[in-house]
Amino acid sequence: MKRVEVKLNLEAVAPLLDVVKAASDELGPRLAIDLPPPGPDGEFHMEWARELLSGQGDDIRVLLALFGSEFFSTGVIALDPTNCEPVLRACSALRLRLREAHLKPLGDENLETGELPLEDMPDEQRKAFAAYVFLATLQELLVLHLDPTIMEG
Amino acid sequence: MADTKTRHSPAPAASAVPQQQDVWRVVVLNDPVNLMSYVVMVFKRVFGFDETRARKHMLEVHEQGRSVVWSGVHEQAEAYVFTLHQWHLTAVLESDEAG
Numbered sequence: 001m002k003r004v005e006v007k008l009n010l011e012a013v014a015p016l017l018d019v020v021k022a023a024s025d026e027l028g029p030r031l032a033i034d035l036p037p038p039g040p041d042g043e044f045h046m047e048w049a050r051e052l053l054s055g056q057g058d059d060i061r062v063l064l065a066l067f068g069s070e071f072f073s074t075g076v077i078a079l080d081p082t083n084c085e086p087v088l089r090a091c092s093a094l095r096l097r098l099r100e101a102h103l104k105p106l107g108d109e110n111l112e113t114g115e116l117p118l119e120d121m122p123d124e125q126r127k128a129f130a131a132y133v134f135l136a137t138l139q140e141l142l143v144l145h146l147d148p149t150i151m152e153g
Numbered sequence: 154m155a156d157t158k159t160r161h162s163p164a165p166a167a168s169a170v171p172q173q174q175d176v177w178r179v180v181v182l183n184d185p186v187n188l189m190s191y192v193v194m195v196f197k198r199v200f201g202f203d204e205t206r207a208r209k210h211m212l213e214v215h216e217q218g219r220s221v222v223w224s225g226v227h228e229q230a231e232a233y234v235f236t237l238h239q240w241h242l243t244a245v246l247e248s249d250e251a252g
Contacts, residue, residue, distance in 0.1 A: 033184075033238060036245050052238055088191065092241040096186050108185035136188060143190045149204055150193050 001145045003080040010075040017067050019131040023097045024060045031056060032093035056093050063090035079142060088142050091135040098135075102128035175248055177230035179223040182243040183214050195240045196222065199233065 031052055038045035063086065066077040079087065102125050103111055110116050114133065118126055144151045181192075189211055196207035200223060213220035222244075223233055230246055237244035 033241050033243055035238070048235065048238075052235075055239055088194075089240055092187055092191065096184075096241060099186050111185065139188055139191055143188075143194050147194055147197065150190050150197075 001079075001081055001084055003078060004141075004145055005076050005078050006141065008071075008075050008077060010072070013067075013075075013134065014072070015127065016131040016134050019098070019127045020067075020094060020135070021064065023094045023101065023131070024064060026101060027056065027060065027093060027097050029053075032096040056089075059086040059090040060093065062086035063094075079145070084142050084146060088139055091139045095132055095135050098128050098132045103132060175227060175250075176224055177227045178221045178247045178249070179230050179233045179237070180245050180247055181210070181214050181220050181222050181237060182245065183218045184243050187242060189215065192242065195237070195242060199236050199240070 031049060035045070035049060035052075062083050066079075066083070066087065071077055099108075099111065106116055106125075106129070111129075111132075116129065118129070121129065140151065192211045192214065193204070193207045196202050196210055197204070200207075202210070210220045210222050223230065227246075234244045234246050
């Protein structure tokens with residue numbers, strides 16, 4: 001994929017970054033997915049989880065780096081071949097965490113369709129949902145640039 | 154497309170039982186979060202599937218709750234499960250003995 005610069009609406013995105021940062025902090029010591037129960041070799045299972053956790057942290061740092069001081073002055077994020085995969089994975093991890101921590105009560109079917117009564121949601125949950133949708137949009141944008149045939153299908 | 158950023162799985166667990174002839178299945182389970190387009194992309198990148206095959210497996214996961222995406226020797230199957238976990242897909246390893 002070529003380098004892509006995306007201009008975001010600062011006023012809309014900036015408040016969501018607090019939610020994203022909080023979710024990333026929550027993920028610090030834990031994996032976004034549940035691993036299958038450990039087999040007889042507990043040490044192997046722990047090493048497996050340690051490596052996943054390390055990679056998850058690396059990916060999230062790449063995502064957060066998109067929203068540094070340059071973003072706050074220009075509203076632009078730059079996606080390129082070096083950050084596209086980590087950002088895709090980080091979005092997935094953070095969406096899983098947002099669902100787990102804030103959005104589960106809404107029901108998965110409603111989350112999938114996006115048909116939710118935003119005005120009735122508590123502020124914290126509404127922001128979490130907005131961040132959840134924002135991260136999905138970022139993923140779709142990346143998939144579109146990496147492999148346009150997928151989005152056409 | 155090669156996944157140059159993907160880490161290798163940890164060294165396989167030692168086993169006293171020879172496993173060369175065992176067939177292991179990599180099974181992806183449904184989750185309510187990951188986008189269909191994302192799952193298709195992951196299948197294409199990790200397994201080298203073409204669009205049709207990747208989409209077929211994604212739909213199996215979505216509609217039936219699971220899809221066997223690969224089968225073969227234990228070490229390679231384990232490496233695939235690890236890579237799928239890196240992409241935050243819920244994947245498990247099953248042996249033929251498990252039915």
